[in-house]
Amino acid sequence: MSYSGALAMLRAGVGRSGRQIAELSSLIASAASIGAVCESSQWLARRMKNAIADTSLPVVELGAGYGSVTRVLPASTVSIERDEKRFHALRAAFPDRTILDSCAIPVLTQLSTPTVVVSSIPSVNNPQFDRLRGAIVRAHKAGMIRELVTYTYFPHDPLAGIFPNSEMAGLEFLNIPPAFVWRYSC
Ligand SMILES: C[S@@+](CC[C@H](N)C(=O)[O-])C[C@H]1O[C@@H](n2cnc3c(N)ncnc32)[C@H](O)[C@@H]1O
Structure with missing residues (x-):
C-alpha cells in the first residue's frame, strides 16, 4: 500500500481518537518524506564510515537528515540537506x-576535486533518483567521485x-530496518 493510501485509511479510521490519527498520519508522512522509518542507527552510521577506504580525500555527505551519519564522519565533511527543518536542526547540532x-x-x-561521497538519499520510492544517478555518472566521468x-x-x-x-x-542488522551498505570505487 502507498503512503497516501495508508494516510487515507488512517483519516477514515473508525474507533481511533483524532489525536491518535493525527500522530500516526504525521509519523507516516515523516517516514515518507525521508524515505525511511527512522534515522540510521549508530551501527549503520559507523559501518558507512568504515567502508571509506581512502580517508585522505574530502568527504561530501548527501541527505544528512538529522545527522546520524554526519556525527561519525570527519569534521571537515561537507553535509548537504535540502529539507529546511532538518537543515536547521543540523546547523544547530553541528x-x-x-x-x-x-x-x-x-x-x-x-565538485571540483576528487571526493568521497557518502549518500543516504533513497533509491527506492524516490522519483528523483534517476536524476541523482545521472549526476553521479557525470561526476564520476569527470573524475570527481573517487569513492x-x-x-x-x-x-x-x-x-x-x-x-x-x-x-x-x-549488512547491518542493528538498524530499523536492517540495511545493506554499498561501496563503489574507481
Ligand atoms: C533516509 S534520510 C537519511 C537521513 C540520515 N542521513 C540517515 O541516514 O538517517 C534521506 C535524507 O535525504 C534528504 N534528501 C533527499 N533527496 C535529497 C536531495 N536531492 N538533496 C539533498 N537532500 C536530499 C531528505 O530530506 C532526508 O533528510
Whole structure:
C-alpha cells in the first residue's frame, strides 16, 4: 500500500481518537518524506564510515537528515540537506561543520576535486533518483567521485554499472530496518 493510501485509511479510521490519527498520519508522512522509518542507527552510521577506504580525500555527505551519519564522519565533511527543518536542526547540532541547504544534484555537478561521497538519499520510492544517478555518472566521468558509499533496505545494487568496482560492503542488522551498505570505487 502507498503512503497516501495508508494516510487515507488512517483519516477514515473508525474507533481511533483524532489525536491518535493525527500522530500516526504525521509519523507516516515523516517516514515518507525521508524515505525511511527512522534515522540510521549508530551501527549503520559507523559501518558507512568504515567502508571509506581512502580517508585522505574530502568527504561530501548527501541527505544528512538529522545527522546520524554526519556525527561519525570527519569534521571537515561537507553535509548537504535540502529539507529546511532538518537543515536547521543540523546547523544547530553541528555549529562548526559546513552544512549546505541545497539539493544534492547541483552539488555533484559542482565538485571540483576528487571526493568521497557518502549518500543516504533513497533509491527506492524516490522519483528523483534517476536524476541523482545521472549526476553521479557525470561526476564520476569527470573524475570527481573517487569513492561512493550508500545504503539500501533491499539487496539491490542502486548504482550498478557506473563505477569499475562495486561491492556490497556489509549488512547491518542493528538498524530499523536492517540495511545493506554499498561501496563503489574507481
Ligand atoms: C533516509 S534520510 C537519511 C537521513 C540520515 N542521513 C540517515 O541516514 O538517517 C534521506 C535524507 O535525504 C534528504 N534528501 C533527499 N533527496 C535529497 C536531495 N536531492 N538533496 C539533498 N537532500 C536530499 C531528505 O530530506 C532526508 O533528510
